[in-house]
Amino acid sequence: MEINEILDVTKVDPTTTTIENTENNGYFSVFQFDFTQKLSLVCSTKKQFSSSVLDCLNHSKMFEKLEDMYIPNASEGNFFKNAKWSPDGACILTSSNDNILRIFDLPVNVLETANELDLNSVLTCHAGETIYDFCWYPMMSSQDPVTCCFLSSNREHPIQLWDAYTGKVRCSYTIIDHRDEVVGPNALTFNLDGSKIYCGYKNMIKIFDSNRPGRDGEDCKTTPSRKSKEGQKGIISCLSFNPDRSGLYAAGSYSQTIGLYDESNNELCCVLQGTKKELIGDVTQVQFSRDGKYLFSASRKDDFIRCWDIRNTGEILYKLQRNGNTNQRLSFDIDIAGSHLITGSLDGKIIVYDLVNLNAKGCPQKVLDMPAHGDAISAISIHPSLQLIASCSGQRKFKSIDAVISKEQNRNITSDNSLKVWRAKGDYTWRYYNTGGEILIHNTEGDENTTSNPEVNNVEDYFENDKGTVNIDSRVVGLEVDLTVVEEQMNIDNNINTTSENGTDNYIMSFVKFT
Known part of the structure; x- marks a missing residue:
C-alpha cells in the first residue's frame, strides 16, 4: 500500500457560509418538524431483504463460488442493524446481518412524489465479519x-x-x-x-x-x-x-x-x-x-x-x-x-x-x-x-x-x-442564539418577546444592523435571504489567510488517500 497523494480537506462544512460579526448571537435557518401530522412513506427497500442471508448474498453477486464458502448465519434473516444519513444528506449508509455495508442514494423526486418509490443500493462493501x-x-x-x-x-x-x-x-x-x-x-x-x-x-x-x-x-x-x-x-x-x-x-x-x-x-x-x-x-x-x-x-x-x-x-x-x-x-x-x-x-x-x-x-x-x-x-x-x-x-x-x-x-x-x-x-424557521447560548425561535411577525434584542424585529433589520452570526445553508431551498451580503462576505473570505498568528492552520487538514 503506497501513498499516492496528500489532499487538502476543508474542516468547515462546504455547504455552509458563516458571516462573522462582533457578537456571539446570530440567526440560522432550520427545518421545524410538525409531528401533529403523521409521516408519509416516500421510498423503501420493500421485500428486497426479507429473505435469508444466503439468498441476499446470492442476489448481490459479490462472490463467484458462494456455495464453497462457510457462512455461519446463512439461514438467518438478513435484518438491518443500523442506518445513518451522510453528513451532506445525499445518501444512507446501512449495515445488515450479512456483514455488508450498503449505500442507498436518495431518489431525485423524493420530496415531490405521492407514491412509494423503490430504494436500491448503489454500493456494497463486504466487511468479512460481524x-x-x-x-x-x-x-x-x-x-x-x-x-x-x-x-x-x-x-x-x-x-x-x-x-x-x-x-x-x-x-x-x-x-x-x-x-x-x-x-x-x-x-x-x-x-x-x-x-x-x-x-x-x-x-x-x-x-x-x-x-x-x-x-x-x-x-x-x-x-x-x-x-x-x-x-x-x-x-x-x-x-x-x-x-x-x-x-x-x-x-x-x-x-x-x-x-x-x-x-x-x-x-x-x-x-x-x-x-x-x-x-x-x-x-x-x-x-x-x-x-x-x-x-x-x-x-x-x-x-x-x-x-x-x-x-x-x-x-x-x-x-x-x-x-x-x-x-x-x-x-x-x-x-x-x-x-x-x-x-x-x-x-x-x-x-x-x-x-x-x-x-x-x-x-x-x-x-x-x-x-x-x-x-x-x-x-x-x-x-x-x-x-x-x-x-x-x-x-x-x-x-x-x-x-x-x-x-x-x-x-x-x-x-x-x-x-x-x-x-x-x-x-x-429562523432561529438565533441569545447571549446565554440558548437557541430561540425568531418570530418573523415581529413579536417583541421572541428576541433578546428589542432593536431587531425581523431578519432584514438584523442584516441591516450587522449584528451576530448568520449561517446560511445552501442545501435549504425556499428561503429568502440577502444574497448581496452573502456574496460580499464570500469575496472577503476568499482573501483571508487561513493561517493563524501562531502559525497553525485553523481550517485546512491534510487527508491521506491510499490505494
Missing part, C-alpha cells in the same frame, strides 16, 4: 470525492476506511491487544473536525490520527488496572462528542456506566451511573443535546431513554419510554433544531418526544406514536437539512426445533427487514 459499528467522515461532501469515506469496525479485523465512491479500502487502523491479537473495537467515531478517530473496547479508548493509518495510536485506559475499582470499567460500547465544541465526549459501557472525558487530555471528568434502586443497564448509545447541556442514553433490555443533566448535578432529569426489552441496539436521533427526539421501538412503532414543550412535571410530551414497520425498528436517522427521516428494521429470530410445536410456531414467525424513508410536515 459489523460492530460504522461512521461517516464528518466533513463528507458528495461534491468532493476525497471526503466521501466512512469507517467500519468488524470482529477481529482492523478498522477500515472505505471509499464511498469505489467501495475499496483506502487504509486501515489496527488495534493489537495484550495477547498480540487483532481487536475490532465495539465503538468508533471521528471527533468533530475529523482529525482523530476514537475507538472503544474493553477498558480502553484507542485514538488514531486520521492521517496516520497503521498501528500507531494513543492508548487511553479507562481504568488503572483490571482489578481497580477506579475509573470506568468494562467494554466501551458507544462514543459521542459534544456538539458545543467544548472538547467533552461521552463513552458508554456495558458495565452500566457513562464516562465523560476531556478531549484535550483524554482524562475522565466524571462517571454517570444508576443507583441500587434503578440500574441503567448496559449502555448501547449516548448522544448529546444540540446545545450540549444534556446527554441522552439508551441501554439494551431497557424500555427507557434517559436524559442526564451534565451541567452540575449529573442526575437523571427524566426518562422517555419505548418498548426496548431486547439485546439488540435500538438507536434514536435528535433533530438539528434540538426540539424533538425520535426513536423506534421493539413493536415497530416510531415515537417522537417534544423536548421543548414540557408537561407540568418537566418531562417531554409524546407527540407521535405511529406504526411504521412490521418488526423491531433498529435505527432512526434524521436528515441533516430536509424533512426526511430514515428508519430500518429487523431482528434475529430463532425457529423452534421441537417436532411437536415447531410447525405452528415457525409458521407464525414473520419478519420485516426493510429500510424506509419518511417525509414529515413542517416548515423552515
Whole structure:
C-alpha cells in the first residue's frame, strides 16, 4: 500500500457560509418538524431483504463460488442493524446481518412524489465479519470525492476506511491487544473536525490520527488496572462528542456506566451511573443535546431513554419510554433544531418526544406514536437539512426445533427487514442564539418577546444592523435571504489567510488517500 497523494480537506462544512460579526448571537435557518401530522412513506427497500442471508448474498453477486464458502448465519434473516444519513444528506449508509455495508442514494423526486418509490443500493462493501459499528467522515461532501469515506469496525479485523465512491479500502487502523491479537473495537467515531478517530473496547479508548493509518495510536485506559475499582470499567460500547465544541465526549459501557472525558487530555471528568434502586443497564448509545447541556442514553433490555443533566448535578432529569426489552441496539436521533427526539421501538412503532414543550412535571410530551414497520425498528436517522427521516428494521429470530410445536410456531414467525424513508410536515424557521447560548425561535411577525434584542424585529433589520452570526445553508431551498451580503462576505473570505498568528492552520487538514 503506497501513498499516492496528500489532499487538502476543508474542516468547515462546504455547504455552509458563516458571516462573522462582533457578537456571539446570530440567526440560522432550520427545518421545524410538525409531528401533529403523521409521516408519509416516500421510498423503501420493500421485500428486497426479507429473505435469508444466503439468498441476499446470492442476489448481490459479490462472490463467484458462494456455495464453497462457510457462512455461519446463512439461514438467518438478513435484518438491518443500523442506518445513518451522510453528513451532506445525499445518501444512507446501512449495515445488515450479512456483514455488508450498503449505500442507498436518495431518489431525485423524493420530496415531490405521492407514491412509494423503490430504494436500491448503489454500493456494497463486504466487511468479512460481524459489523460492530460504522461512521461517516464528518466533513463528507458528495461534491468532493476525497471526503466521501466512512469507517467500519468488524470482529477481529482492523478498522477500515472505505471509499464511498469505489467501495475499496483506502487504509486501515489496527488495534493489537495484550495477547498480540487483532481487536475490532465495539465503538468508533471521528471527533468533530475529523482529525482523530476514537475507538472503544474493553477498558480502553484507542485514538488514531486520521492521517496516520497503521498501528500507531494513543492508548487511553479507562481504568488503572483490571482489578481497580477506579475509573470506568468494562467494554466501551458507544462514543459521542459534544456538539458545543467544548472538547467533552461521552463513552458508554456495558458495565452500566457513562464516562465523560476531556478531549484535550483524554482524562475522565466524571462517571454517570444508576443507583441500587434503578440500574441503567448496559449502555448501547449516548448522544448529546444540540446545545450540549444534556446527554441522552439508551441501554439494551431497557424500555427507557434517559436524559442526564451534565451541567452540575449529573442526575437523571427524566426518562422517555419505548418498548426496548431486547439485546439488540435500538438507536434514536435528535433533530438539528434540538426540539424533538425520535426513536423506534421493539413493536415497530416510531415515537417522537417534544423536548421543548414540557408537561407540568418537566418531562417531554409524546407527540407521535405511529406504526411504521412490521418488526423491531433498529435505527432512526434524521436528515441533516430536509424533512426526511430514515428508519430500518429487523431482528434475529430463532425457529423452534421441537417436532411437536415447531410447525405452528415457525409458521407464525414473520419478519420485516426493510429500510424506509419518511417525509414529515413542517416548515423552515429562523432561529438565533441569545447571549446565554440558548437557541430561540425568531418570530418573523415581529413579536417583541421572541428576541433578546428589542432593536431587531425581523431578519432584514438584523442584516441591516450587522449584528451576530448568520449561517446560511445552501442545501435549504425556499428561503429568502440577502444574497448581496452573502456574496460580499464570500469575496472577503476568499482573501483571508487561513493561517493563524501562531502559525497553525485553523481550517485546512491534510487527508491521506491510499490505494
